[in-house]
Each structure stands twice: as structure tokens, then as C-alpha cells.
Amino acid sequence: MKRTPGDTRTAIIAAAAAEFAAHGFDGASVDAIAARARFNKAMIYYHFENKQRLYVEILRDGFRTVGAHTAAIADDADLPPAAKIDRFIDALDDMAASRPYMPPMMMREMAEGAVRLDADSLRLLSRIFENLRRILEEGSRLGVFRPADPVLTYFTLVTPVIFFRASTPVREALARQHVLPAAQVDATRFVTHLKSIARTVLAASPSPAAPAKQKKRTRQSRPGEHA
Amino acid sequence: MKRTPGDTRTAIIAAAAAEFAAHGFDGASVDAIAARARFNKAMIYYHFENKQRLYVEILRDGFRTVGAHTAAIADDADLPPAAKIDRFIDALDDMAASRPYMPPMMMREMAEGAVRLDADSLRLLSRIFENLRRILEEGSRLGVFRPADPVLTYFTLVTPVIFFRASTPVREALARQHVLPAAQVDATRFVTHLKSIARTVLAASPSPAAPAKQKKRTRQSRPGEHA
DNA sequence: GTCTATAAATAGATAGAC
DNA sequence: GTCTATCTATTTATAGAC
Numbered sequence: 001m002k003r004t005p006g007d008t009r010t011a012i013i014a015a016a017a018a019e020f021a022a023h024g025f026d027g028a029s030v031d032a033i034a035a036r037a038r039f040n041k042a043m044i045y046y047h048f049e050n051k052q053r054l055y056v057e058i059l060r061d062g063f064r065t066v067g068a069h070t071a072a073i074a075d076d077a078d079l080p081p082a083a084k085i086d087r088f089i090d091a092l093d094d095m096a097a098s099r100p101y102m103p104p105m106m107m108r109e110m111a112e113g114a115v116r117l118d119a120d121s122l123r124l125l126s127r128i129f130e131n132l133r134r135i136l137e138e139g140s141r142l143g144v145f146r147p148a149d150p151v152l153t154y155f156t157l158v159t160p161v162i163f164f165r166a167s168t169p170v171r172e173a174l175a176r177q178h179v180l181p182a183a184q185v186d187a188t189r190f191v192t193h194l195k196s197i198a199r200t201v202l203a204a205s206p207s208p209a210a211p212a213k214q215k216k217r218t219r220q221s222r223p224g225e226h227a
Numbered sequence: 228m229k230r231t232p233g234d235t236r237t238a239i240i241a242a243a244a245a246e247f248a249a250h251g252f253d254g255a256s257v258d259a260i261a262a263r264a265r266f267n268k269a270m271i272y273y274h275f276e277n278k279q280r281l282y283v284e285i286l287r288d289g290f291r292t293v294g295a296h297t298a299a300i301a302d303d304a305d306l307p308p309a310a311k312i313d314r315f316i317d318a319l320d321d322m323a324a325s326r327p328y329m330p331p332m333m334m335r336e337m338a339e340g341a342v343r344l345d346a347d348s349l350r351l352l353s354r355i356f357e358n359l360r361r362i363l364e365e366g367s368r369l370g371v372f373r374p375a376d377p378v379l380t381y382f383t384l385v386t387p388v389i390f391f392r393a394s395t396p397v398r399e400a401l402a403r404q405h406v407l408p409a410a411q412v413d414a415t416r417f418v419t420h421l422k423s424i425a426r427t428v429l430a431a432s433p434s435p436a437a438p439a440k441q442k443k444r445t446r447q448s449r450p451g452e453h454a
Numbered sequence: 455g456t457c458t459a460t461a462a463a464t465a466g467a468t469a470g471a472c
Numbered sequence: 473g474t475c476t477a478t479c480t481a482t483t484t485a486t487a488g489a490c
Contacts, residue, residue, distance in 0.1 A: 008455075022339060027253035030484065040457055045485065047455095104338035111331035111338075112249060113396030119404075126406035151398075151412045152420045155391045156383075163386035169340035171378075177346075179353035185378045193379045197428055235473075257466060267475055272467065274473095 009047050011037045016044075017058050021101035024108050025055055025116065056121055059109065062102045063124035066095045070131040074138075081139030085157075085198050088132060092158060093191045096165040103166035129154055136202075145202045157198055164190050236274050238264045243271075244285050248328035251335050252282055252343065283348055286336065289329045290351035293322045297358035301365075308366030312384075312425050315359060319385060320418045323392040330393035356381055363429070372429045384425055391417050 015037035019028035030051055034041040048054040069091040073084050096103050109117065117125070132154055139145030165187060174180040242264035246255035257278055261268040275281040296318040300311050323330050336344065344352070359381055366372030392414060401407040 024251050024253060024335065024339065026251060027339070029482080031482085041484090042458085042486080043456065051484070107334045107338045107390075108251065110390065110394045110397055111334045112251065112254070114400065122401065122404065123406070126401055126404075129407070149412065149416075149420075151408065152417060155387050155394075155417065156421065156424060159390035159394075160382050160386055163334075163337070163390060164382045167337045167382075167386075170337055173341065174349065174353055177349065177353075179350070180356070181378060185376065189376075190379060190382065193376070194383065197383060197424065200427055201424055253465095256464080258464085268466090269468080269476085270474060278466070 008039065008043065012039065012044055012047055012054070013058060016054050017099070017101035017105070020055060020058065021104040025052075052116060056116060056118065058101070059105060059117065060121045060124060062095060062099050062105075063121060063128065065099075066091055067124050067127040067131070069094070070128055074131040074134045081135055081142060081144055082199060082202070084135045084138075085202065086195050088135060089157060089161065089191055089195055089198065092161045093165070093187060096161060097187070100165070103162045106162055107166050128158075132158070139202065139204075144204050146204050148202055153202075156201070157194060160194060161191070235266065235270065239266065239271055239274055239281070240285060243281050244326070244328040244332070247282055247285065248331040252279075279343060283343060283345065285328070286332060286344065287348045287351060289322060289326050289332075290348060290355065292326075293318055294351050294354040294358070296321070297355055301358040301361045308362055308369060308371055309426060309429070311362045311365075312429065313422050315362060316384060316388065316418055316422055316425065319388045320392070320414060323388060324414070327392070330389045333389055334393050355385075359385070366429065366431075371431050373431045375429055380429075383428070384421060387421060388418070 012033065016028070016033045019033045019036060022028070023032075030041050030044055033054075034044055037043075044051075044054065048057070070088055073079065073087045073091060076084065079087065114122065114125075129150065133150040136145060136148050136150050136153060140147045168187075171180060171185070175184060239260065243255070243260045246260045246263060249255070250259075257268050257271055260281075261271055264270075271278075271281065275284070297315055300306065300314045300318060303311065306314070341349065341352075356377065360377040363372060363375050363377050363380060367374045398407060398412070402411060
């Protein structure tokens with residue numbers, strides 16, 4: 001149970017993230033965060049200015065990570081646009097997997113109009129959108145995507161990932177009550193599904209919806225690989 | 228400023244819905260709800276057992292309405308499956324428009340694992356899913372839809388509507404900061420976009436995405452529903 | 455850096471007057 | 473039905489010992 005120096009802050013952040021995700025900003029008490037981190041409440045105020053700064057720091061870190069990740073994808077000169085979309089979706093799902101507290105926190109933050117996000121956090125959040133927009137534009141410029149509204153596309157591709165992962169507990173509860181199909185739908189299948197939708201929807205040509213009868217594309221992007 | 232009898236309860240519910248949507252269950256104080264309803268806090272406890280019952284009642288009413296609406300759509304023998312999907316999406320968007328507090332409340336409730344929903348509320352919620360499942364099955368049986376996983380479909384079609392409408396304040400804030408395209412994307416366009424995706428994704432044959440030959444039906448809101 | 459103790463404000467909920 | 477006043481628990485945050 002020995003703690004290495006610098007760990008305290010990290011432990012508090014981890015505990016806070018879990019509490020904020022589960023109960024929201026108001027529902028998560030500083031006491032509960034401290035208890036989960038196995039520290040005293042005063043410790044939190046030693047390391048952080050107040051509850052809100054702690055909260056914002058967590059979100060900001062998440063936004064920054066996805067922002068950097070998706071920026072790298074958008075910048076990759078070797079990657080065709082269709083592959084970039086796949087990677088973009090993967091980047092979101094990777095965040096959700098490695099930071100499971102992010103989807104719930106983002107859902108709540110959207111729900112209350114992002115009132116707790118300062119300008120800096122909003123900028124970081126908007127960069128994710130911006131990176132998607134750039135990919136769409138490149139695809140359109142190269143003629144492989146049809147012109148697509150970035151906002152519409154963002155909400156059809158990004159938010160389902162957030163929602164799906166955030167709703168895992170509810171889906172499991174419904175499955176236990178036998179109101180959902182017993183067969184669990186895992187995130188990997190969902191992501192695959194979303195990618196295929198993205199491909200279909202963004203395709204430039206009046207291409208068919210069904211891949212069944214689809215002629216083999218000569219040498220278009222066939223990006224199945226995960227990040 | 229005269230109140231007709233029976234209005235008190237309604238006023239409290241309206242105020243509570245707005246507060247819950249904006250601040251969440253824990254963030255919305257009974258005092259604030261009472262103040263918004265222009266009543267005293269004690270009035271709330273006269274009409275409702277406690278804060279949580281009031282909260283659940285609001286959600287339950289919303290679920291029940293969409294559940295009934297979508298059930299009627301699924302049951303409609305005259306409607307082809309593709310049109311039913313359109314109507315299903317409309318039903319969700321109608322709820323979001325007439326009950327703007329529902330999307331935020333649903334997002335928050337998902338985020339915390341629906342811990343406040345009793346079995347009855349969960350049943351009402353699951354009926355919405357069930358109605359979509361029935362439409363998909365019918366379409367598949369009739370050969371006009373490809374077999375589609377109802378859970379995957381639910382999360383690609385339903386959650387974007389919720390998320391999009393719940394995020395209206397944030398989108399507007401970002402637009403004011405000029406980080407989003409100035410041209411506002413309105414809900415109608417988004418719904419149209421979603422319907423076209425649904426059609427493309429669900430199409431059985433390598434058929435065109437265009438809804439060329441759909442019978443025109445006046446899409447009308449259900450009678451006697453909430454203002 | 456970490457703790458105990460406590461201040462100060464606010465929460466949900468109730469009693470009882472009218 | 474509606475109000476004022478209040479009880480009790482919990483909240484964020486801080487002071488100060490070690």
C-alpha cells in the first residue's frame with residue numbers, strides 16, 4: 001500500500017473521474033472522491049483549487065488526448081480519407097475504452113450546456129470536430145467523398161460511440177431483465193457497424209448501399225486495420 | 228396570475244422538468260423547482276411524495292408517450308417498413324420538440340446507469356426499443372430490409388436524435404465563438420439526414436438510397452399530447 | 455503531505471398556522 | 473391548498489496540528 005511520490009494527484013484524479021462519471025458534478029461529493037482515493041478530503045484541496053477545477057482538468061485531459069490523436073490522423077499524408085474516418089472512429093472508441101469515465105461525463109456536460117467548460121476546454125473539444133471536418137473536406141476535394149455537412153456527420157458518427165459506451169450499464173441491466181437480446185452487443189461490433197455506415201454514407205459515387213453486389217474497387221482504400 | 232384548479236401539479240412538473248434537464252437530479256434543488264413554479268417548497272411535498280418520485284414521473288410520462296406513439300407506428304398495417312422507420316425517427320424528434328427536457332434528462336439517466344428508474348420505467352423505455360425491433364423484423368420478413376441487429380440500429384438511429392437535441396445549447400455556444408460553422412444546423416435537417424441514412428443502411432437490395440416511391444402521408448402529431 | 459476538526463452554507467423534508 | 477418556520481443531514485471548503 002505504499003504510494004510513490006506524485007501518485008497522490010493521480011489517485012485523486014482517478015477517483016474523481018469515477019465519481020463524476022457515476023454521479024455527475026453535483027452528485028459526486030468531495031468526501032466520496034476522497035474516500036475512493038483512500039485519502040482525506042483535505043488532501044483534495046491541497047492538490048486542487050476546488051471541486052470544479054478538478055472536474056474540468058479531467059475533461060480537458062480527455063479532450064486533449066482525442067484532439068491530438070485525431071489531429072495526427074487528419075494530418076497523415078499516407079492515409080486515404082476513408083481510412084482516416086475509420087481511424088477517427090477508432091480514436092473515439094479508444095478513448096472510451098481507456099477512459100471509461102469520459103462518455104458519461106461528456107453526456108452530462110452536453111446535457112447542461114457545457115456550463116462548466118471554460119474557453120480553453122471548449123477549444124479543445126472543438127478541435128475534435130475540426131479534425132473530422134478536415135478529413136471530410138479532404139475526401140471531398142479528392143473526390144472520394146460526397147460533400148457532407150460536418151456537423152451532421154459529427155453527430156451521426158461521434159455521438160453514437162459516446163452514447164453506446166456510456167449506456168453499457170443500462171444495456172446490461174436491461175439484458176438481465178430479459179428485455180434486451182441476451183446476446184451482448186460488444187463495443188467492437190458496434191464500432192465496425194459504424195464504420196460501415198460511414199463508408200456507405202460518405203461514398204462519393206451513387207454507390208449501392210449493399211456491399212453484396214458491389215464490384216471490387218480497383219485500388220481504393222481498404223482500411224480495415226485498427227489503430 | 229390566477230391558477231385554475233389542478234394546475235399546480237402541472238406547474239410543478241413543468242418547473243421540475245426544466246430544472247432537472249438543466250442541472251440534473253442532484254443539481255436541481257427542490258427550492259429552485261419551487262421558485263421556478265412560483266410556489267413554496269412545501270407545495271412540492273404536498274403534491275409529490277419526494278423529489279425522486281417527481282423526477283421519475285416526468286421521465287415515465289415521456290417514455291410512455293413515445294412508447295405509445297411508436298407502438299402505433301409499428302402496428303400500422305398500411306405502412307411499409309421503410310415509412311415506419313421514418314415515422315419512428317419523427318416520433319423521437321417530436322418528443323424532443325414538445326418535451327425539450329427529455330433529451331438532457333435521458334442523457335443524464337443513461338450516464339448514471341438509470342439508477343433512478345424503477346422496473347416500470349425501464350419497461351416503458353424498453354418498449355421503444357421493442358417497437359423498433361418489430362419494425363426491423365417486419366421489414367426483414369418482407370424482404371425490404373436486410374437483417375439488422377436491433378441494438379446496433381437503435382443506437383445509430385435513436386441516440387443521435389437525443390444527443391443532437393440535447394446539445395443545442397452547446398452547439399449554439401460554439402457557433403457564437405465561431406468554432407462551429409455559422410450556419411446553424413436545425414433539427415429538421417438533421418432528422419432528414421438520419422432518415423436517409425436509415426434508408427440506405429437498412430435497404431435489402433443494392434437499391435438506391437432515394438425514397439422515390441413512398442406514399443405520401445401527412446405526418447401529424449398525436450392527439451391530446453402535452454403542449 | 456497528510457491528517458482531525460470544524461466552519462458556513464445549503465440540501466431534502468416536515469410541522470403547523472391559515 | 474398554500475404558506476412560514478424549522479429540523480436535520482450533508483455539502484464545500486478551511487484552519488491548524490503533526
